[in-house]
Amino acid sequence: MTVDTYATRIQLTCAELSMDSHCVGESDGLTFCLARPEDYDDVMAISQDIYGGNDYLPHRYHSWITEPGRVVIIARRDRKLVALESGLLVDGGETVIVEGLRVCPNERGCGLAGVIQRFVDGYIKRVYPNAKTKRLTRGDDPGPEKLSKFTLLARRAILSLWGDSEGFDSFVSGLKEKLLVSDESNSSSPLVPVKDLDALKTLLLDSDLSSRLQLPGGAIIQDWQPLKLMESNLHILARRNLTWFVDGSGGKPLFMSFHTPPYPIPFNGGSLRFNIDLYGTDTSLAKKALTAHLNSVRSEIQGLVLVHIYMHQTLWEDLKQFCEGHETVKQFRDYWEQLFLEREP
């Protein structure tokens, strides 16, 4: 053996050893490992066209693999990465939110999603024995047979818009004018920002907030992550750099909303995704909140932006009409829903 070959062999052995140290199990001809930074390209290779270009994982991957309370598990067959799923421990450790599920295109339809989900469920049981509930959200409705395996906690309506940065600016100005003309800016209470953790705590831990705002399944869903109104979840929310508004009618607000900072997605070769979550059923306040969120990111929007607004189903038609009539920012897709599901892991 030459010195070069020997050196290469040692490197390979080290690589194999380091891979093994991240591996957490094997089954069905697959090796399951905790995802590492160097798996990024392999994960992206199985993620082409996911969610029609709206995939968050290219942007979130590196923060996911270091996030406290989160596991990201990849499955390899003969070293080829074939699937990924992640679980985030929330609600003081009693719930795991599963996210990010994906299978490589040429292995779809053969039950692989079921295999990795079962593995992740088992792994979470071992590592976090207190997690008694599994929660997830999804944007497609798999029909009654598949849904019967879950408790359907809520359905939220989604309004999706798209436009470019120039159009976005005039769109927001247009919405502001509409509010003024309709006198809706005066007819309901003003919106106020919620800036610090103490104010957020007072707001979210109010025992009748859930019924007042008709929260989905008694939770808030932050950019597809359902969280119960519990103090331990405040730390998770604080990490997300959210912008909050609440109606300023006094101690018992009837409306609350937040947005996640716009983030890059693969759509159309590179776009921004902007998610706004609205809670409450008052149309006037919903229009004001939507306008306030869009206005507050005006200077951050570059290039093409896809805006997804999640809300109580009764608001969708009014908000759709409110956003109509602008050439520059248009509806991106028809009515669709976010399903909030629960089952035992």
Ligand SMILES: CC(C)(COP(=O)(O)OP(=O)(O)OC[C@H]1O[C@@H](n2cnc3c(N)ncnc32)[C@H](O)[C@@H]1OP(=O)(O)O)[C@@H](O)C(=O)NCCC(=O)NCCS
């Ligand atoms: C959705 C996807 C992961 C399904 O993978 P698959 O291996 O082809 O899945 P199968 O049709 O063979 O179904 C296998 C199992 O996964 C489940 N499953 C399929 N799609 C699912 C989804 N979107 N969310 C949760 N479970 C899902 C099925 O119910 C089935 O469960 P069971 O074994 O308990 O009956 C795959 O098509 C994919 O990667 N799509 C692109 C990414 C995506 O849309 N992910 C959805 C995240 S919500």
